[in-house]
Amino acid sequence: MDGAATGGEVELDGLTKKYGTVEAVRGISLNIRRGEFLAILGPSGAGKTTLLNMLTGFEKPTSGAIRINGRDVARLAPHKRGIGVVFQHYALFKHMTVAQNVGFPLRMRGMSMREQRSHIQHALELVKLEGFAARFPDRLSGGQQQRVALARAIVFRPALLLMDEPLGALDKRLREHMRVEIKRLQRNLGATVIYVTHDQNEALTMADRVAVMNDGVVEQLGTPDDLYERPASAFVADFVGETNFFTGRAVLDADGRIRVVLDGDRPEHRREVENAASLRPGSGVEVGVRPEEVSLLPPEHAEHDQAPAVLGTVSDVLYEGATALHVVETPIGDLSARLSLKNLRETRWAVGDRVAVHWDARAARGYPAADRAS
Incomplete structure (x- = not known):
């Protein structure tokens, strides 16, 4: 994790998910560049969560492909995709210390204890928690817990980092601070990030590009200024700003x-x-x-x-x-x-x-x- 662009190139090709006769996601095709920060923005029911679950492997697509660095992972189990995930409510193990939480993905991958210590220390340094390794989650603030979740997601150097409403549980001031910290971390890592949110301010201030979803499709894909200054539809104009x-x-x-x-x-x-x-x-x-x-x-x-x-x-x-x-x-x-x-x-x-x-x-x-x- 030396600042070089280590993120993966991601291609979604005709991705569709049906539940009976309902199409939650309808033929989405996107190309996410190596090291890009892409925000998926939309209201509740737009299909964001279904799209995220297909990326993580918790849902299988009805049709279409998910390629990371050219490899189709759409039918792979979640732990075989090399994806780091940060959830809204952190999902930390309360009985484990910060270091144990961060090291959990490394243990699942069979890494030696010596290598684990090095990776954990580096990840905690990146999120500015190097003095918190021995603490338990219930002794941390909400912002610190979110940093632990970030460290755990990046510690095994994933090709792709997914963030699902990661700041939703924080207060306004802390959310604004964490936006800066997440963007700084992403730049330092050169990571590819797909960031799912319903908050237009998060999307516009953090992302290189934003995909606005509505009713299972991407209504517009563009830079933040494209979306704000040249909205392609009345829905985008109404939802963004x-x-x-x-x-x-x-x-x-x-x-x-x-x-x-x-x-x-x-x-x-x-x-x-x-x-x-x-x-x-x-x-x-x-x-x-x-x-x-x-x-x-x-x-x-x-x-x-x-x-x-x-x-x-x-x-x-x-x-x-x-x-x-x-x-x-x-x-x-x-x-x-x-x-x-x-x-x-x-x-x-x-x-x-x-x-x-x-x-x-x-x-x-x-x-x-x-x-x-x-």
Whole structure:
């Protein structure tokens, strides 16, 4: 464990799992690069746990392949796959010391005691617990127990490290600290990590790429900024971050360009969206705009050459520290605008104020109306 990229290359090829007539995972194909940190993100019921269980070997695929460094392990027993696993609730042996817990995978592999001591010491140094070898789990904090679980998962130098909601049992401050520690450890090891979570902040801050799952499929695979700035579906836009959605229909204008007329908007306000070419004229659409892309101006600024505003009334202001979330009632629906308080020193909007709501066309994306049904 000298910092070189020791992780495995992982390929999921058409991976499917059926329970009777229900397809929990449907034909997932992914390539995970050596040393990559991939987050599997999605809500409950998306298929994340089933996918993880197939990777660990606790579930057998109905069809498809799981290849680690080119070897199909889909039909191998869990202990023969060379995979380290970190669970949400640690799964430490309470009757064993820290050193014994960490060394357990080595004993199962028949390693000599001399080699075990060296590996255990190194693993505990990596997770900064070298002085805790003789303690028992019930004498450790939650964060320390999680570090022991990490050390146990990496001590035998697995080709792949799986993490199943590993920070879910920790408080907010400790979760944020452990995110940094896990990412540091992954970089030091050069390990390949597949990290399963429903927490978008964990996925966006830790992963090299994120696979967003919904209803057994991967809706989008990309870097964190790809997912946030260019969500491929309304589901991704809604699940990753916050988004205002407005309903309307796509229209083909006389200049041959596709624009959107929003329900409740003035008919002459034919709005542009960044991905207009993907919309079908005459079809219903939802337009998504992030709260931080919305501007509030005095009502006299309602007309704008490039992006016409919609007039509304501030119904709530939620203080967030450096920002404030302004909720505005408008004819096209209620919307949220996240504004920097630093930029609002001279003008601060209050409940009841009339405002003109603007956003840049490049900040808006359109999706088929049924896209977010799930």
